[in-house]
Amino acid sequence: MKIVDLRKSNWESDPDLNRIKNRGQGLEGKYAQSVLEIIENVRKYGDTAVFGYAKKFDRVDLTPENVKVSEIEIEETFKKVEPEAVEAIKLAVERVKRFHEHQKENSYFVTEDGMVLGQKVTPLDSAGIYVPGGKASYPSSVIMNAVPAKVAGVKKVIMVTPAIGSLKVNPYSLVAAKLSGVDEIYRVGGAHGVAAIAFGTASIPKVDKIVGPGNIYVALAKKFLFGQVDIDMVAGPSEILIIADETANPEWVAVDLLSQAEHDELAGSFLVTHDEKTAFETVEKVNELLKKLKRKEIAKKSIENFGTVFLTENVKHSCEVANVIAPEHLEVATKEPFALLDNIKNAGAIFLGHYTCESLGDYLLGPNHVLPTGGSAKFFSPLGVYDFIKRSSILYVSKEGFEKVSSFTALLADIEGLEAHGLAARIRDEKKIKVAQKADN
Amino acid sequence: MKIVDLRKSNWESDPDLNRIKNRGQGLEGKYAQSVLEIIENVRKYGDTAVFGYAKKFDRVDLTPENVKVSEIEIEETFKKVEPEAVEAIKLAVERVKRFHEHQKENSYFVTEDGMVLGQKVTPLDSAGIYVPGGKASYPSSVIMNAVPAKVAGVKKVIMVTPAIGSLKVNPYSLVAAKLSGVDEIYRVGGAHGVAAIAFGTASIPKVDKIVGPGNIYVALAKKFLFGQVDIDMVAGPSEILIIADETANPEWVAVDLLSQAEHDELAGSFLVTHDEKTAFETVEKVNELLKKLKRKEIAKKSIENFGTVFLTENVKHSCEVANVIAPEHLEVATKEPFALLDNIKNAGAIFLGHYTCESLGDYLLGPNHVLPTGGSAKFFSPLGVYDFIKRSSILYVSKEGFEKVSSFTALLADIEGLEAHGLAARIRDEKKIKVAQKADN
Numbered sequence: 001m002k003i004v005d006l007r008k009s010n011w012e013s014d015p016d017l018n019r020i021k022n023r024g025q026g027l028e029g030k031y032a033q034s035v036l037e038i039i040e041n042v043r044k045y046g047d048t049a050v051f052g053y054a055k056k057f058d059r060v061d062l063t064p065e066n067v068k069v070s071e072i073e074i075e076e077t078f079k080k081v082e083p084e085a086v087e088a089i090k091l092a093v094e095r096v097k098r099f100h101e102h103q104k105e106n107s108y109f110v111t112e113d114g115m116v117l118g119q120k121v122t123p124l125d126s127a128g129i130y131v132p133g134g135k136a137s138y139p140s141s142v143i144m145n146a147v148p149a150k151v152a153g154v155k156k157v158i159m160v161t162p163a164i165g166s167l168k169v170n171p172y173s174l175v176a177a178k179l180s181g182v183d184e185i186y187r188v189g190g191a192h193g194v195a196a197i198a199f200g201t202a203s204i205p206k207v208d209k210i211v212g213p214g215n216i217y218v219a220l221a222k223k224f225l226f227g228q229v230d231i232d233m234v235a236g237p238s239e240i241l242i243i244a245d246e247t248a249n250p251e252w253v254a255v256d257l258l259s260q261a262e263h264d265e266l267a268g269s270f271l272v273t274h275d276e277k278t279a280f281e282t283v284e285k286v287n288e289l290l291k292k293l294k295r296k297e298i299a300k301k302s303i304e305n306f307g308t309v310f311l312t313e314n315v316k317h318s319c320e321v322a323n324v325i326a327p328e329h330l331e332v333a334t335k336e337p338f339a340l341l342d343n344i345k346n347a348g349a350i351f352l353g354h355y356t357c358e359s360l361g362d363y364l365l366g367p368n369h370v371l372p373t374g375g376s377a378k379f380f381s382p383l384g385v386y387d388f389i390k391r392s393s394i395l396y397v398s399k400e401g402f403e404k405v406s407s408f409t410a411l412l413a414d415i416e417g418l419e420a421h422g423l424a425a426r427i428r429d430e431k432k433i434k435v436a437q438k439a440d441n
Numbered sequence: 442m443k444i445v446d447l448r449k450s451n452w453e454s455d456p457d458l459n460r461i462k463n464r465g466q467g468l469e470g471k472y473a474q475s476v477l478e479i480i481e482n483v484r485k486y487g488d489t490a491v492f493g494y495a496k497k498f499d500r501v502d503l504t505p506e507n508v509k510v511s512e513i514e515i516e517e518t519f520k521k522v523e524p525e526a527v528e529a530i531k532l533a534v535e536r537v538k539r540f541h542e543h544q545k546e547n548s549y550f551v552t553e554d555g556m557v558l559g560q561k562v563t564p565l566d567s568a569g570i571y572v573p574g575g576k577a578s579y580p581s582s583v584i585m586n587a588v589p590a591k592v593a594g595v596k597k598v599i600m601v602t603p604a605i606g607s608l609k610v611n612p613y614s615l616v617a618a619k620l621s622g623v624d625e626i627y628r629v630g631g632a633h634g635v636a637a638i639a640f641g642t643a644s645i646p647k648v649d650k651i652v653g654p655g656n657i658y659v660a661l662a663k664k665f666l667f668g669q670v671d672i673d674m675v676a677g678p679s680e681i682l683i684i685a686d687e688t689a690n691p692e693w694v695a696v697d698l699l700s701q702a703e704h705d706e707l708a709g710s711f712l713v714t715h716d717e718k719t720a721f722e723t724v725e726k727v728n729e730l731l732k733k734l735k736r737k738e739i740a741k742k743s744i745e746n747f748g749t750v751f752l753t754e755n756v757k758h759s760c761e762v763a764n765v766i767a768p769e770h771l772e773v774a775t776k777e778p779f780a781l782l783d784n785i786k787n788a789g790a791i792f793l794g795h796y797t798c799e800s801l802g803d804y805l806l807g808p809n810h811v812l813p814t815g816g817s818a819k820f821f822s823p824l825g826v827y828d829f830i831k832r833s834s835i836l837y838v839s840k841e842g843f844e845k846v847s848s849f850t851a852l853l854a855d856i857e858g859l860e861a862h863g864l865a866a867r868i869r870d871e872k873k874i875k876v877a878q879k880a881d882n
Contacts, residue, residue, distance in 0.1 A: 024668070024669070032473075032477060033474075036473060084852065085852065085856055088849045088852045088853050088856075089853070091849055092849070092853065099551070099558055102549065102551060103560075108543065110540070110543060115806065116793075117540055117806060117807050117808055118808075119544075119808070119823070119825075120782065120785075120791070122786050122787075124819070124820055125786075125819065138857050139853075139856065139857070140853060140857065172856050172857075208819050208820040209820050219668075223664065223665070223667055223668060224664070226664055226667055226675060227465070227660075227664060227674070227675030227815075227817065228465070229820065230817075230820035230821060233668070234667060234668030251868060252865070252868060252869060255861055255864050255865045255868050256865050258861040258864075259859070259861035259862045259864070259865050261861075262859060262860065262861045262862075263859070289861075289864075293860055293861060294858075294860050295858075295859075295860060295861075299861070337837070338837070341561065341835070344561075344833070345563050345566075346563075346833075347833050348833065348834065349833065349834035349835075349836060350561070350833050350834065350835050350836070351836050351837075352557075352835065352836065352837040353837055353838065353839075354869075355838050355839065355840055355842070355843040355869060356836050356837055356838040356843075357865040357866065357869065358865070359850055359854060359859075359862035359863070359865045359866055360836070360838060360843070360846055360847070360850050360865075360866065361834070361836050362850075362862060363849070363850050363853040363854070364846055364849060364850060364853070365556065365558060365836050365838065365846065366558050367558055367559075367560070367834035367835075367836055368834065371834070372831075374668075376668065376671075377831070377833070378565070378566065378649050378831070379565055379649040379650050379670065379671035379831055380671060380831060381831045381832035381833075382560070382832060382833075382834050384560075384832070386827070390813075390818070390819075390820055390821060390822045391822035391823060391825070392785070392787075392788050392789065392790065392791050392818070392822075392823075393789065393790035393791065393802070393808035393809065393812070393823050394782070394790075394791050394793065394808075395790060395791065395792050395793065395797050395801070395802050395806050395808055396778070396779070396792075396793040396794055396797055397794065397796050397797040397801060397806065398794075398796065399796055401796070402796040402797075402801070405801055405805055405806065406801070408529045408532055408533070408804070408805060409800055409801050409803075409804050409805060411525065411526065411529045412529050412530070412533065412580075412581060412804040412805070413800060413804070415526055415529075415580065415613050416579050416580070416581065416613075417735075417736075418700065418703060418704070418736075418800075419703065419734055419735050419736060420696055420699040420700035420702075420703045420730075420734060420736070420740070421700045421703075421800035421803060422800070423696050423699075423700070423730075424693070424696045424697050424700050424798040424799070424800045425798065425800055425801065427692065427693060427696050428693060428795075428796060428798065
């Protein structure tokens with residue numbers, strides 16, 4: 001791991017810090033055109049295009065008959081999976097569901113001047129959960145995407161996940177889907193799978209919103225289809241930043257950094273500390289552990305690409321560095337983690353204290369593990385129930401209320417040169433509104 | 442206006458209804474490549490690219506010195522604008538602010554098993570308000586975009602609006618910006634203006650989120666920059682749908698339809714009624730009024746393009762038609778409008794009763810007038826305070842809490858083949874967790 005000293009006045013312009021700060025930029029350019037073409041073909045040719053791309057990219061023969069996972073297939077899977085795995089998945093579903101219940105929102109209104117003004121909250125009709133296939137097929141992803149949709153009250157939650165090389169879908173993902181309340185599963189993925197559920201085809205239904213992580217093709221397809229459907233966020237490689245002081249256990253910190261690094265060669269693992277001893281001991285532990293891990297090839301490349309230790313003046317300076325990087329996961333491994341909460345502005349999820357390792361949150365503490373990456377924690381939120389509802393404004397004005405605001409409305413309409421807007425107020429007004437005509441400016 | 446009879450069993454497949462239902466699709470294809478190129482050039486060349494495009498598209502000479510609207514220019518404008526216009530804008534700002542205060546959200550947490558789990562709510566650091574220039578420069582747009590950002594607590598709200606042909610910016614928009622609390626104003630627009638505030642240039646600051654309506658170039662730039670920054674929604678032409686019964690006043694209904702049609706040749710004006718008399722009388726009134734309006738050329742083209750009356754079986758059928766179309770604005774001009782609220786699922790804003798004409802809401806009732814168009818009310822919400830905050834999950838686990846969940850975490854990590862994830866739980870566990878190893882499925 002590279003050690004970068006930020007104990008200097010111009011620390012914010014440090015090149016290593018800025019390389020990490022801008023990690024989310026400029027990945028998409030070269031893929032844009034081919035993704036736009038895939039989308040256009042799926043829009044025009046439906047199933048024919050989707051099945052063609054599945055053959056080409058995923059080496060699998062899909063048909064209208066086999067693209068949907070059958071109830072029998074799901075039942076068979078439950079018989080094959082170990083009971084203790086089913087129990088653990090059940091516990092995760094329960095805990096995630098319990099936490100997300102607190103995110104439900106109510107319709108509301110206020111009254112004034114004979115008016116009723118408010119917002120009506122309605123769940124989306126349908127949502128599509130994208131679950132990556134192949135090696136990166138994770139049942140926890142299914143739970144974290146599907147449960148908030150179901151808690152929000154979405155009637156039809158469908159899951160798409162690519163079958164690659166064969167028709168088989170990860171059995172634990174199927175179990176997680178069933179236990180999370182997913183209504184239908186389709187074994188299709190990639191940009192073509194995303195386009196399929198954005199437009200609907202003869203054998204795959206259209207949804208109102210698409211959520212869930214995927215590779216660059218999936219991320220771009222979601223972005224380009226934003227507007228046609230809603231999407232959650234644009235997800236990039238996973239990342240962790242750990243703020244540590246002298247009370248942190250360097251071995252625990254090292255393991256947590258590696259639990260991010262083992263995901264992906266582009267994953268980011270950052271340690272920020274004002275304690276040199278913690279810094280050096282953690283680096284040593286990372287190097288030791290790297291030799292033993294099963295996924296050491298991936299983890300090693302990830303640490304070489306992005307693994308960085310930042311040395312700071314003090315723990316508040318460490319928080320400032322964290323805010324600049326805006327990490328997906330932030331662990332605060334310090335003596336008094338809650339004392340720093342006010343200083344932390346930008347992070348997808350904040351894990352406080354020495355026992356709160358990120359992997360607990362990845363699986364079953366309750367809060368969502370779908371989190372903003374690449375610095376987008378500056379403006380994006382964790383996936384939640386709020387992602388699966390929409391609001392409609394409610395406006396009611398009595399005759400009395402109308403009379404209080406109609407003349408101002410007519411004046412503002414005059415200013416904007418929208419005659420019929422003003423006429424709508426004037427025509428309802430028995431007193432025939434008189435308003436000053438605007439002078440030309 | 443075309444009259445379409447939906448009093449048939451297969452009304453949902455009616456071609457006129459479906460043309461309107463799919464009105465939001467497929468506009469962008471031919472503009473994508475040029476917008477991607479503009480974005481790439483602004484990213485690489487900053488001010489040089491932005492000022493070059495302003496010269497080319499807006500025929501205006503921008504420099505680092507004149508791109509920002511000065512405080513003096515704003516003060517001068519206040520002296521020129523009529524006092525009653527300033528008063529009306531002030532009233533609108535106050536009312537919109539008062540309504541949006543109710544949308545503020547609190548951080549929250551729950552406790553269980555020695556754990557603290559919750560979400561921290563933080564306002565975005567900065568936001569950029571896009572305000573269209575030229576003829577479509579509306580002070581109400583400024584208010585509706587800026588006020589929710591300021592209520593959310595965003596410290597730096599900047600406005601961009603294109604100066605076209607000369608350096609002049611609409612004076613009412615400047616007044617509205619100042620009174621709404623906008624911090625800085627830049628006279629730049631188009632796809633290049635959007636890219637400028639997404640990346641930041643030497644003379645224009647970067648923001649975290651970009652909101653506000655614009656033409657197809659602006660809409661596409663926002664879409665392609667989604668992820669680099671957050672955006673609100675992809676806005677299209679404005680539209681109104683009016684559900685009316687025999688208690689509606691045909692002349693009032695006609696004016697309200699035209700107050701949408703006068704916006705834009707592509708605006709949509711739809712009447713849905715089970716009362717034939719109301720239908721025919723409204724069409725007559727529309728034709729009469731069309732002859733008199735100042736903006737009759739635009740309104741007439743708009744009515745020819747999209748103006749439609751749908752005849753239905755009854756008022757509930759009318760609500761179903763509205764849900765299929767999912768209009769931006771929905772007026773319910775019936776005897777008992779609140780009785781239908783439960784039947785209405787998809788609409789940006791719902792105006793209840795005969796006196797609640799859309800233009801009241803456009804200007805100053807309080808709810809936001811930035812609303813989802815093109816059918817996207819199925820999944821998008823009105824702009825609100827919730828668009829200018831973000832959430833961070835909070836997780837704290839005591840040693841006791843850790844012991845309740847650590848073994849399940851290790852098991853789930855084993856299932857997903859993520860060794861270090863499991864190790865993070867195992868290494869903290871004094872009892873050394875034993876979990877069944879998964880069988881291969």
